[in-house]
Amino acid sequence: MGATSLDKIKTLQRNPANIRNLCILAHVDHGKTTLADCLVASDGIISSRLAGKLRYLDSREDEQIRGITMKSSAISLHYSTGDQEYLLNLIDSPGHVDFSSEVSTAVRLCDGAIVIVDAVEGVCPQTQVVLRQAWLENIRPVLVINKIDRLIVELKLTSLEAYTHLQKILEQVNAVTGALFTSKVLEERAEKVKEEVDKGKDLSGDQVYDWSTGLDEADDSHLYFSPDQGNVVFASAIDGWGFSIQHFACIYSQRMGIRSEVLLKTLWGDFYLNAKTKRIMKGAQAKGKKPLFVQLVLDNIWTLYDAVVARRDEEKVKKVLTSLGITVMTRDLRHSDPKVLLHAICSQWLPVSRAVLSMVCEKLPSPLEMTAERVEKLMSIGTRRFDSLPEKTQELKTAFLQCSSGTNAPVIIFVSKMFAVDTKALPQKRHRPLNLEEIAQRREVARQRHAEKMTAGSLEGALISDRTPAGGQCAVLSTAKPEEEEELKEVFIAFARIYSGMVKKGQRVFVLGPKYDPAQGLSLLPGGCSAFDCVPEVPHLSCCTMENLYLLMGRELEELEEIPAGNVLGIGGLEECVLKTATLSASLACPPFSPLNFEAAPIVRVAVEPKHPNDMPKLVRGMRLLNQADPCAQVLIQETGEHVLVTAGEVHLQRCLDDLRERFANIQISVSKPIIPFRETVVQPPKVDMVNEELSKQQKVAVIHQVKEPSHYRSSESQHVDHDGLVTLTTPNRLSTVCVRAIPLPQEVTVLLEKSSELIRTLELINLSLREGKTMDINLRTLEAIAELKEHLEILLQGRKWRNAVERIWAFGPRRYGPNILLNSIKDYNRVSMWQCLKGRHSESAGAPASPLRDLDNSIVSGFQLATLSGPMCEEPLMGVCFSVERWDVQSLAFSQHPHALKEDSVSHEAFGVSSHENCVDLTAERDLTERRTDASSAYCYGPVSGQLIASMKEACRQAFQAQPQRLMAAMYTCEIMATAEVLGRVYGVLGKREGRVLHEEMKEGTDMFIITAVLPVAESFGFADEIRKRTSGLASPQLVFSHWEVISSDPYWVPTTEEEYLHFGAKADSVNQALKYVNAVRRRKGLYVEEKLVEHAEKQRTLSKNK
């Protein structure tokens, strides 16, 4: 540990008013870890000479080698200013998109954040993301504009230009905050209006509607970053300087005799100093004067850089040194690298740590100042409203707000991630210096051992002397083994924060799973119960012992006996009961915290297998550990038996594999090529053919169906496909028939469904509990969001085809929340509406009459779920397809087979509005009927009706899908690349080669950088970042973020049919068909049949000359 003793920190931990829990957030490479170094150095933990070079919080080897942070890590610092002493629990987070889940875990534990922006690059995509994350977690940010030295040295801006540039950056950051604020106000406003409308329903009609948006009254001035508010620091972390305008206001108020409050208001802004009158005036820009900030602040820094770095003028440096009253060591003064001298001067003149830490202590809230709004947000589980939680649970709100460590305060802890550390790194295992007594004791023991050996040796003589080494060795080996095994072991430590109560080592607490319901817990255990008791079975509740408590000190851990509320800590001994996150509490009334907001979804998958097959158990164990140690990585076993690792991107993948090889599994592994996800969809029949000739409607249908596998046009006893794509399928026992049609969903609908998947999942949960007869107090916001989704869908699904479609939605799929719809177009079949929760609690089951089909309803949904989970092209999930069930017959016999036998006769429902197919269907149905009666008994051999119906429904959906023009959808990344004009061409070259598409390109103001925004298929993205970096000599480095799914326009099953196409593409049409290439690659990987001819006319390859 550094200069601060452990005892000091323990004392500071007890005073929550002077604790600040904060994290450092920014885009990749904007200087988070460098700034953290400066702050760590100020506490004497590392030398200030090494600050910025060491990157102390990047403790992993690969972090040091690659120069990027991959894990968030915490350190506790002591800072004293005036008579106040503060404890800062600082968390450094990664900026690379692949690790954005680490940011989520850090933000959750903090009350405030330092947001860093690079002075040259300005607001970048990740800056926006982290500002949003801070906003969503209700934590307060302060701003550090870093790398200002680059404006001087690299861009060579004058101080005035730099001032305008800084102003622009501030505007950009505030614009992001402004947008977040506006959306929140509008949301609240909408909520309020709705509440008023709900309340005012029975009032008479003379209501006055207030059309204002609420934005005018809402005060948002405190949210913005402004130097005069004291929440902005200008810095160069690498050169060790930083300042807020308060610092200069203090200096100049003494020097110039102007009150510091006046200076504070005028140092930033359009003010100038009138030399004659010695007064500060407004309108510097209009009058062409130097703003105060330039004259009094920036000019000094520019002069210093000019003297030290540009001119290396020793005389001038000395003059500056005397005027600042600074002394530097002669070796720094003579150092060949001017940056060393600069660092030595700046870190004394304007130490960045002082500027940043005093801003943090002043502007960021302590754990005592947590807002009620944030507490409610943390405590509201899923769809539940805060005020619908049990009374005892609501009472816990005060515990959060008081943040007390008293004996009565309930213990509440949130674990945001589990991280693995080497057992050797634990303080218990660390070698500590021995005190004098221990040294004497050991010496005594050694002396005795030696004496025993000597006597034993003299007794046994030379007889056994040649046996001894072997025997000895044996003993050594056997004792060494368990030790070695233990050494390999990784232990998991929970990264957590205490929100209330005093936590003691060895304490037992409840672990509340994400689905734990405090109402249920309290009712099952009415008398209350402590975690020490033998707890009876309560769903999603378990107990654990906090075996060790640690103070997190970057690379090191310090063991503590107890830790009071308001602190960030590490907890040992939870690996068995906590997978990734958890809420721990001593009270049963505590609800599980709301889940973390993750920004990036894992998308890159690889299959992993051991090099040596008998290492399989080790791999399985290693994968399990990896899953626990990473907040974002997913580990799954596919149906094929492959072990699959899903990560957020290439860099993340590399890190996970390294961890697996070197820490968790310790074996050699082989890794498959990335498994690229695709989606399958159907589209509207194309209007033009491949050579851009217009296709008339009739011809088009003929062409497509003729070309595609003719076997689709099967018409057998049990199945029939008609010309406009309606598929009729009968179950093998011929007791039930379904007619299904696949219809492409409009693109906007697919996007909306994709975006709302979480909401649909919630809707499904609500429906499930309603079906089970449970009542639920649903959060008003959730209900509103559901109503909004419905409304939105209604707007998007317009036209005759979609009449009343939203009400008729039967299910979403796959997995009940995917972007495909099952539509109930059966006449007279009334189901309980999907949207029943919107209609009030009492009407739900009364609406629909009992139908004999209801019992088999689930089979249809299951069949649809299976069909949408893997499509017919290459067994990838479907997207944007609507399956409309237009007819469904079930014979009464089927019901007698079904466990819930119903005594009704044959029920037949026909589709409405579809006439073309009716004849043929009716004919088959009639014939079926007579046959069915005769061999009813043989029907039993096909198994339960429900199962048959699932299989038939799945098959019907697949065939309906194949009856439409099919397309593949590719996952797309967006990337923003910053590049200088010289390398722009090469960037375009790489993008073009990889099927990328440039969306727009703009020049960053004040610099010679271009920002290119492009989309790129995930399938083509592997090695993209590296290639760009290589081709541009490291000048451009892209950040890839998954953005959306895009239909690949080419038809994978296309073959030329018209004369023109034939001429253009040749008989085999084997020129590049991107979609077919992908389909075949996926099919080959999955071991499916691939229709490919590898070598045709082999004799043509013969070399003629050889035959001669």
Ligand SMILES: Nc1nc2c(ncn2[C@@H]2O[C@H](COP(=O)(O)OP(=O)(O)OP(=O)(O)O)[C@@H](O)[C@H]2O)c(=O)[nH]1
């Ligand atoms: N010129 C200049 N370079 C800086 C400054 N601060 C940091 N750097 C450099 O910027 C690079 C990135 O710094 P880091 O501190 O690793 O950035 P980071 O934000 O922690 O990056 P990630 O953790 O990977 O997101 C390093 O090469 C630093 O030397 C600065 O004030 N001026």
Ligand SMILES: [Mg+2]
């Ligand atoms: Mg870093």
